[in-house]
Amino acid sequence: MKLGSHVSIAGGIDKAPGRADELGANCLQIFSKNPRGWKARELSNTEVEITRAKLKELSLDPLVVHITYLVNVASPKKDLYEKSLNGLITDLERSGCIGAKYLVLHPGKYTGTTKQEAIQRIAESINHAFVEVPNEVILLLENVSGAGTEIGQTFEELQAIIDLVEDKRRLGVCFDTCHGFAAGYDLRTEESVELVLKHFDQVIGIDKLKLIHANDAKAGIGSNLDRHEHIGLGEIGEMGFRALVNHHWVVEYDIPFILETPIDELGDHQTDINKLRELRT
Numbered sequence: 081m082k083l084g085s086h087v088s089i090a091g092g093i094d095k096a097p098g099r100a101d102e103l104g105a106n107c108l109q110i111f112s113k114n115p116r117g118w119k120a121r122e123l124s125n126t127e128v129e130i131t132r133a134k135l136k137e138l139s140l141d142p143l144v145v146h147i148t149y150l151v152n153v154a155s156p157k158k159d160l161y162e163k164s165l166n167g168l169i170t171d172l173e174r175s176g177c178i179g180a181k182y183l184v185l186h187p188g189k190y191t192g193t194t195k196q197e198a199i200q201r202i203a204e205s206i207n208h209a210f211v212e213v214p215n216e217v218i219l220l221l222e223n224v225s226g227a228g229t230e231i232g233q234t235f236e237e238l239q240a241i242i243d244l245v246e247d248k249r250r251l252g253v254c255f256d257t258c259h260g261f262a263a264g265y266d267l268r269t270e271e272s273v274e275l276v277l278k279h280f281d282q283v284i285g286i287d288k289l290k291l292i293h294a295n296d297a298k299a300g301i302g303s304n305l306d307r308h309e310h311i312g313l314g315e316i317g318e319m320g321f322r323a324l325v326n327h328h329w330v331v332e333y334d335i336p337f338i339l340e341t342p343i344d345e346l347g348d349h350q351t352d353i354n355k356l357r358e359l360r361t
Contacts, residue, residue, distance in 0.1 A: 081325070081360050082336035084108040085349035086146065093178060094127050097134035103350045104357075109144040109184070109338045112174040116149055118163055120170050123177060132179045142181035144220075144291060144338060147171045153205035154188025154198035154231055161201065164188070168209045176215035182291055184220045184254045187232040187241060198231055203244030210247050220254040220290055225262035225306040233263045233304075235283040242284065252290035255280070256340075257297070257316060257324070258309075264302040267316050270323040277329055286329050294321065294337045294356060310341050311355045322359040 084105035087096050093110065100108035113120040135143055151167040152160060168185065175183045190198030206219060221241060226233030231241075238253055245251050257267055265279075266272035280289060296314030298307035312318035324330060325337070341352045 081357065082107045082142070082334060083339075083353055083356055084140070084336070085339040085341075085353060086110065087349075092127055093123065094130040094134065097131065097138050097140050100140055101138045104353055106140060107142050107144070107336045107338065108140055109146055109340075111148065112145045112171055112178070112180075113148065115146075118148075118150060118167065120174065123174065128177055135179055142291075142336060143179055144182045144184060144336075145171060145175040145178075145180045146184045147186070151185070152188040153185075153202050154190045156190070156193040156197070156201070161205075165205045165208065168205060169212050172209055172213040172215065172217055172219070175217045176213065180217060182218050182220050182252070182254070184222050184291070186222050186224060187230075187238070189229045190231055191229045195229075195231060195237075199237070199240050200244065202231065202241050206241075206245050206251070207247075210245075210250055216250075218250055218252050218290060220252045222254040222256055222293070223259050223263065224256075225259045226264075226304045227306065235280055239284050242288070252288045253280075253284060254291040254293060255289060256293035256295060257321075258293075258295035258314075259306060261297045261301055261316050262299060262303050262305050262307075266301055267320040267324065268301075269319060273320060273323040273327060277327060281329075286333065289329075289333070289335060292324070292330070292335055292337050293340055294324075294352070295340050296321070308341055310347050311339070311352045311359075313346065318355075318359065321356065322361075325356055325360045 084107035086109040087099040224230040224232040296309040299305035
């Protein structure tokens with residue numbers, strides 16, 4: 081079972097693999113730079129070499145990069161769109177440089193325009209970035225909770241973007257359980273998990289499900305609230321996660337799980353890694 085969490089890059093990206101290993105993880109997710117800024121410090125050859133060597137030494141695979149929070153390639157505002165496109169290109173380049181397999185992207189918000197126009201902009205930005213950065217990194221569209229004008233609340237919206245991307249070989253989906261639950265996808269029982277994954281397969285294709293962000297939800301189903309909770313302590317509950325980690329497609333495709341759960345008095349990422357591992361039978 082491929083199981084890890086989002087870890088800090090404080091002190092350099094090369095420090096992240098060791099932090100993941102200390103948690104008992106065998107995969108990990110990071111930001112490649114400050115998630116709340118546009119500027120990116122250039123990676124040194126030494127930092128890149130150490131990162132790659134540690135990933136191999138500690139058998140950490142895959143390495144996932146999450147794109148910075150500011151990126152919104154759905155925006156109709158020229159300045160923000162251009163910054164976002166450059167941010168996407170930069171993160172694709174950096175991901176390839178450090179040996180990441182996946183780069184996770186929130187599709188964006190379409191405030192000030194129509195949803196269809198935004199979907200077109202998202203696809204155009206991806207097509208442009210793929211031409212600019214012809215590496216092997218797979219870009220993963222992440223589903224969202226559906227607050228405001230977010231795009232990607234439904235599988236159908238994600239597929240509408242995929243339909244317009246030319247190089248589909250380099251595109252997949254990251255399914256966030258908290259976001260999905262908040263968007264209305266019931267994940268609380270074995271039967272409901274089966275229905276959700278069958279629906280995903282019918283709309284997108286299960287082969288496109290490359291990564292699962294495993295997060296329980298503080299808010300109820302259909303709330304549109306992105307509030308992560310420890311595994312088994314939220315509204316999805318232990319039964320739902322047991323069904324998910326043991327689902328035959330998840331096992332067959334060896335889909336990795338990355339935790340983005342809280343660090344508080346109830347536990348930390350190691351707590352949730354241990355919990356998910358216990359639920360796998």
